[in-house]
Amino acid sequence: MSDVAAAAGVSKATAARALGDYGAVSDAVRDRVLGAADRLGYRPNALAKTMSTGRSNTLGIVVGDIENPFFAQATRGAADVAAAAGFDLILSNSDEDLETEAKAIGVQLAKRVDGLLVAAASSVETQNLRTVIDAGRPLVLFDRTAQGVEADSVIAANRSGARELTSLLVDAGHRQIAFISTTTHPADAFARTDVLPTSSVAERVEGFLDAMTAGGIEHPERHVHLNARREGVERMATRLLTGADPVTAIVASDSLIALGVFRAARELGLQIPRDLSLVAFDDADWTGVATPGITVMAQPIHEIGAEAAELLIRRVRGDGRPPVTRVLKQHLIERESVAPPSR
Amino acid sequence: MSDVAAAAGVSKATAARALGDYGAVSDAVRDRVLGAADRLGYRPNALAKTMSTGRSNTLGIVVGDIENPFFAQATRGAADVAAAAGFDLILSNSDEDLETEAKAIGVQLAKRVDGLLVAAASSVETQNLRTVIDAGRPLVLFDRTAQGVEADSVIAANRSGARELTSLLVDAGHRQIAFISTTTHPADAFARTDVLPTSSVAERVEGFLDAMTAGGIEHPERHVHLNARREGVERMATRLLTGADPVTAIVASDSLIALGVFRAARELGLQIPRDLSLVAFDDADWTGVATPGITVMAQPIHEIGAEAAELLIRRVRGDGRPPVTRVLKQHLIERESVAPPSR
DNA sequence: GTGAAAGCGCTAACAT
DNA sequence: ATGTTAGCGCTTTCAC
Numbered sequence: 015m016s017d018v019a020a021a022a023g024v025s026k027a028t029a030a031r032a033l034g035d036y037g038a039v040s041d042a043v044r045d046r047v048l049g050a051a052d053r054l055g056y057r058p059n060a061l062a063k064t065m066s067t068g069r070s071n072t073l074g075i076v077v078g079d080i081e082n083p084f085f086a087q088a089t090r091g092a093a094d095v096a097a098a099a100g101f102d103l104i105l106s107n108s109d110e111d112l113e114t115e116a117k118a119i120g121v122q123l124a125k126r127v128d129g130l131l132v133a134a135a136s137s138v139e140t141q142n143l144r145t146v147i148d149a150g151r152p153l154v155l156f157d158r159t160a161q162g163v164e165a166d167s168v169i170a171a172n173r174s175g176a177r178e179l180t181s182l183l184v185d186a187g188h189r190q191i192a193f194i195s196t197t198t199h200p201a202d203a204f205a206r207t208d209v210l211p212t213s214s215v216a217e218r219v220e221g222f223l224d225a226m227t228a229g230g231i232e233h234p235e236r237h238v239h240l241n242a243r244r245e246g247v248e249r250m251a252t253r254l255l256t257g258a259d260p261v262t263a264i265v266a267s268d269s270l271i272a273l274g275v276f277r278a279a280r281e282l283g284l285q286i287p288r289d290l291s292l293v294a295f296d297d298a299d300w301t302g303v304a305t306p307g308i309t310v311m312a313q314p315i316h317e318i319g320a321e322a323a324e325l326l327i328r329r330v331r332g333d334g335r336p337p338v339t340r341v342l343k344q345h346l347i348e349r350e351s352v353a354p355p356s357r
Numbered sequence: 358m359s360d361v362a363a364a365a366g367v368s369k370a371t372a373a374r375a376l377g378d379y380g381a382v383s384d385a386v387r388d389r390v391l392g393a394a395d396r397l398g399y400r401p402n403a404l405a406k407t408m409s410t411g412r413s414n415t416l417g418i419v420v421g422d423i424e425n426p427f428f429a430q431a432t433r434g435a436a437d438v439a440a441a442a443g444f445d446l447i448l449s450n451s452d453e454d455l456e457t458e459a460k461a462i463g464v465q466l467a468k469r470v471d472g473l474l475v476a477a478a479s480s481v482e483t484q485n486l487r488t489v490i491d492a493g494r495p496l497v498l499f500d501r502t503a504q505g506v507e508a509d510s511v512i513a514a515n516r517s518g519a520r521e522l523t524s525l526l527v528d529a530g531h532r533q534i535a536f537i538s539t540t541t542h543p544a545d546a547f548a549r550t551d552v553l554p555t556s557s558v559a560e561r562v563e564g565f566l567d568a569m570t571a572g573g574i575e576h577p578e579r580h581v582h583l584n585a586r587r588e589g590v591e592r593m594a595t596r597l598l599t600g601a602d603p604v605t606a607i608v609a610s611d612s613l614i615a616l617g618v619f620r621a622a623r624e625l626g627l628q629i630p631r632d633l634s635l636v637a638f639d640d641a642d643w644t645g646v647a648t649p650g651i652t653v654m655a656q657p658i659h660e661i662g663a664e665a666a667e668l669l670i671r672r673v674r675g676d677g678r679p680p681v682t683r684v685l686k687q688h689l690i691e692r693e694s695v696a697p698p699s700r
Numbered sequence: 701g702t703g704a705a706a707g708c709g710c711t712a713a714c715a716t
Numbered sequence: 717a718t719g720t721t722a723g724c725g726c727t728t729t730c731a732c
Binding site: 709 | 719721722723725727730731
Binding site for chain 3: 367368369370371374380381382383386407408409410411
């Protein structure tokens with residue numbers, strides 16, 4: 015920049031005003047500066063700007079895994095809102111692991127992002143989130159809330175969604191219904207939802223239990239199967255489908271899990287919905303073209319990301335109102351994967 | 358940092374050495390500094406560091422659309438390699454638009470990324486890419502090469518892949534075979550591959566033409582249909598499937614296009630493969646669970662991203678060898694979507 | 701082994 | 717309208 019200033023025969027300050035389009039500059043000078051900048055191939059240094067202004071016009075986003083279509087869509091929603099407001103995004107994957115998440119957040123903070131969007135790896139162990147708040151950076155949680163963390167969050171109505179999805183199965187006459195999630199949990203099966211690391215899953219479990227209970231099924235918590243990542247979704251599904259008291263219906267906590275279940279069923283030669291009824295969260299591509307089509311609870315994924323980014327930008331701009339939790343509606347897409355049990 | 362230095366009773370320089378783990382510091386001092394930093398909740402400022410060292414330990418990546426599973430996977434591959442080497446990623450979507458891409462690249466450059474990974478919106482109009490090179494930043498292209506740009510690239514063997522995929526159709530006896538791509542082109546149908554904006558698609562078109570010609574089909578270029586985004590993939594497929602001389606087989610340039618074709622066929626009540634044979638690039642989730650399964654040419658997508666990141670990091674570290682183009686193998690996954698034409 | 705001081709490229713008073 | 721100057725938080729000579 016000082017080269018440009020020299021070439022234009024003005025001071026650095028004036029060049030900065032012309033280049034940065036602020037303060038008062040005469041037209042003649044502006045032209046000269048811009049001309050010189052162009053001639054010299056001037057490239058602004060956003061870091062230096064951040065150093066002196068304290069603002070980076072950058073948002074950070076921490077997702078579980080960008081390859082998961084859910085996160086890809088939410089990220090896109092956030093990126094669009096951010097771009098429209100003149101912010102860019104630094105992306106990190108947490109792999110749903112607290113340590114990895116801590117590192118990611120550390121990096122983003124060191125890079126002086128103006129605010130952070132995070133799908134918390136844990137809704138219970140919130141140290142990483144506190145770090146953000148302690149650093150004085152606005153934080154918006156999406157997909158999951160976190161206990162006792164003073165931050166906005168944008169989530170979907172998971173409990174009612176799960177209830178509705180499960181009722182479909184109960185009403186069709188199923189009693190042996192399994193809820194499958196990859197979320198980790200100290201015990202293999204469900205114990206207490208408030209210790210489940212992912213609040214969205216906890217809510218789905220609650221909705222599942224609600225519907226099971228309403229259907230008069232005893233000990234519904236015995237039907238909740240977590241830690242599917244450890245065992246492998248297909249393996250777990252196979253086990254549940256071929257055990258002593260085989261399940262006749264499955265609620266998959268997300269579309270990736272549903273895909274594993276679908277494959278396992280096919281591998282076992284089981285027909286959906288004749289031998290197995292299957293419902294899931296998220297209207298992934300494949301659920302519509304698989305045969306039969308899978309009945310799903312669709313979430314407004316883009317909106318989750320977009321809304322989160324909007325809230326964050328508002329905070330970055332100084333909104334000091336108390337934290338809010340926005341709950342977005344889910345909606346059911348009925349296809350052909352539910353039928354009465356055959357046995 | 359100067360607070361920490363003061364609290365530890367040392368100079369800023371010494372505190373920096375202890376905190377930054379470089380230079381020579383006595384154990385006693387290091388402990389005191391680290392202790393003070395901890396107590397004061399010191400957070401390093403990566404920007405300031407970049408300002409003085411000139412290195413940001415950040416890579417930029419520009420993709421067409423992070424929601425596209427291809428880019429999500431490639432991004433993940435790159436992110437993993439980057440993270441392992443201590444780099445983080447700034448992500449931008451170009452929407453396959455040159456202006457948006459220019460902005461994205463401008464931002465990344467201003468943020469002083471150490472290098473840039475880009476899936477060029479155009480392999481022909483390479484001004485945006487030159488900008489990167491002129492700024493003296495290492496550039497690695499992935500998925501697509503760019504004419505006359507001195508940069509490494511990592512691509513897949515698209516021409517041979519397309520040839521193989523098309524041959525399946527030709528060998529099954531098809532003559533009315535359409536190649537569909539969303540890539541834009543001045544003319545509606547194919548004219549010259551060297552003006553196609555996306556080199557990967559250009560190569561696929563060439564492979565398609567190779568196989569068509571080898572199969573003795575005249576004017577194969579009349580079978581290439583571009584600009585599908587403008588018309589809409591489903592609409593175009595419907596048109597091709599119901600016109601005067603309806604096609605009996607389709608080569609979809611990517612899995613998103615194949616999905617549109619699949620839906621259009623179903624809408625029309627057409628059975629695959631009886632009424633329509635369909636092959637596509639990329640082993641997307643749905644292609645394996647749709648009925649029938651879709652025969653695809655799988656690309657090593659993760660590797661494309663990972664390899665690109667590796668090359669880039671090597672360049673960032675000073676590797677000055679002439680640019681290389683890495684061509685990764687594709688592999689065929691035969692499923693049930695190909696059969697002889699029924700008419 | 702430690703400290704003083706300059707400098708990275710920009711912005712923001714303040715003065716003129 | 718324009719210039720001067722200090723300073724953002726760090727690294728890096730260069731002394732000591």
